[in-house]
Amino acid sequence: MSNTATGSEDAPDPAQLEARVLAAIARGNTRLAIDVCRQLNSRFPEFASGWYTTSQLAARVGNARGALLAIEKAIALQPENPRWQLQKAACLMRMGDTRGARPLVETLDKIDLDSGFQCAQLALQLSRLDMHERALYHYQRAIRLEPGESEHYYNLATVHRFLGNFSAAEQALESAIELNPGDFEAYKLRSDLGTQTARKNHLDSLLAALERHRDDPNARVQLNFTLAKEYEDLEAWPEAFEHLRHGAAARRERMRYDVNGDVETMQAIAACYDSDFLREHQGSCSNGEAIFVLGMPRTGTTLVERILASHSRVTSAGELNNFALQMSSAAKQQMPAEKVQTGISKLDRVVASTKIDFTRLGQRYIDSTRPLSGDSKRFIDKMPLNFLYAGLIRLALPEAKIVHLQRHPLDTCFAIYKTLFADAYPFSYDLVELGRYYAAYRRLMAHWKEAMPGVIYHQSYEALVADTEGQARKLLQHCELDWEDACLDFHKHRQASTTASATQVRQPVYTSSVGKWRQFRSQLSPLISTLEAEGIDPQLD
Structure with a gap:
């Protein structure tokens, strides 16, 4: 009997x-997956699951637009299928279209x-939309449906941590580690939940795990950073730094990065602006909602x-990439098509950015922040690397406030060095590279201060933790906000925090x-020598 769909008995369904695509x-x-996907979609265009798989593959190779177009074909065939709707929401989120993703x-x-x-996928998107309480519900349902998935x-633990539910987070992590002893990120997050003590720590299990997985590069990174943190909590300084050094070196050797480019x-940037x-x-956009909090991380x-x-009139939109994305998109439009196709360097983007319409x-930046912003009179964009764009921010949003955090050079650099970031800050795992990046940052901030006098509010971290109320009053005054006592009780608020400081912000100010x-x-002598060679006073006294 012939196959009516293909005209051949041997043709696959x-x-x-x-x-075959999934295999x-x-x-x-x-390459083979893409080729078979094309066959699948061409021969069976009414097969909705095929378009879903095509969407997943397109997203996997970085083709966000193609992923969205493919899943929309699946939805056209089966509009009520929640699997397809969830994939569309994920595609929109990857493209930065939170406004389109939210109703889905x-x-x-x-x-x-x-x-x-x-x-779990729905919970992830809810978290990204700052709907963390609802994310908890769906992660808990995922566990009920698949209790063996670590x-x-x-x-679930990450959401509990963001919400300040540290005991619940630790319980979830214990379950994750029990189910999968090779989940090294779970060990790290568990240690980060609080300060370890001589009576309660995980040193023995961590050292044993490191010995078992010594040949695993990811284990060396995660476990050494975790051990460094626990030894530092116990004030075992030499052991802490030795594990930190090994962990940072293991992370750096797996990265392709050249600090010279940054x-x-x-x-x-300083030369062009x-x-x-x-x-x-200077542009003429009169929107004054944004408060940019920037500087080096940590x-x-x-x-x-x-x-x-x-403050009752302020909400936090978190660490947004929106300004950089909108600037890059506008700069790309100023470049010849052949340049866009062959590749745009960072220096190309800087030069092209000087030609854009700043108003x-x-x-476009303000529009892109909706609906994360707009529910209150003011919103915070806390992307540290916006220090690169302080001049552009001034041109694009002359009414916005810019707050720059300053901290002792060596405290800044050491705090960065001992933090295992998810994807950002590749300069942070080598002390010499860290010193060079820090010096370049200091020179750029000095340039902004000279070129835009009085525009940026410089806030000392040391002054803030020594006199929180006094400094907070000055900060709010600069931001044109009336004083509210609630601003000193920030550690009692339920708003989620998704940064490396998520645990600390649930505590009162500490020094x-x-x-x-x-x-x-x-x-830290390699770092100190680098700073001195770059003309930066390391403030050793």
Whole structure:
């Protein structure tokens, strides 16, 4: 009997072709997966699951637009399928279209999905939309549906931590580790939940795990950083730094990064955006909602964010990439098509950015922050690396406030060095590279201060933790906000925190991090020498 769909008895059916695609993906053969996907979609255009798989593959290779177009074909065939709707929401979120994704996610939130994977994917999107309480519900449902999946417990723990539920987070992590002893990120997060003590710590289990997995690069990174943190909690300074050194080296050797590129980019920014240019090109966007909190990471940006966000007229939109994304998009439009196709360097982008419409940039940035912003009179964008764009922010949003956090050079650099970031800050795992990046940052901030006098509010971290109320009053005055006592009770508020400081912000202000570098002065000598060579006073006295 002939196959009416293909005219051949031997031709595979759509499910078989889809299985071939998934098998090719599992083997890492992306080219074959793409070829079979094309066959699948061409021969069986009415097979909705095939378009879903195509969408997943497109997203996997970074083709966000193609992923969205593919899943929309699946939805056209089966509009009510929640799996397809969830994939569309994920595509929109990858593209930064939170406004488009939110109604889809909110509709799916009302449904009890029937697989743990789907529940976990929905919870992830809810978290990204700052709907953390609802994310908890769906992660808990994922666990009920798939109680043997360690990843669900880890993800549940991350949301509990963001919400300040540290005991519940620790319980979830214990379950994750029990189910998967090789989940090294779970060990790290468990240690980060609080200060370890001589009576309660995880040193023995961590050392044993490191010995068992000594040949695993990821284990060496995660476990050494975790051991460094626990030894530092116990004030075992030499052991702490030795594990930190090993962990940072293991992370750095797996990265492709050249600090010279970042240093040259900062030099180019200062050259292009000199005082004359800044004076002559100011845009006219009158929106004054944004408060940019910026600087190097680990300098107190989260503390300032929490103080400001405790005000009744302010909400925090978190660490947004929106300004950089809108600027890059506008700059790309100023470049020849052949340049866009062959690749845009950081220096190309800097030069092209000087030609954009700054008024339009300001409005597009504000529009892109909705609905994370707009529910209150003011909102905070706490992306530290916005220090690169302080001049552009001034041109695009002349009514916005810019707050720059400053901290002792060695405390700043050591706090960065001992933090294992998810993806950002590749300069942070080598002391010499860290010193060079820090020096370039300091020079750029000095340039902004000279080129835009009085525009940026410089907040000392040390002054803030020593006199929180006095400094907070000045900060609010600069931001044109009336004083509210709630701004001193930030650690009692339920607003989620998704940064590396999530645990600390649930505590009252503390000063124990001031001068921590002194415990490691000899080990930090490569950093100190680099700063001195770059003309930066390391403030050793």
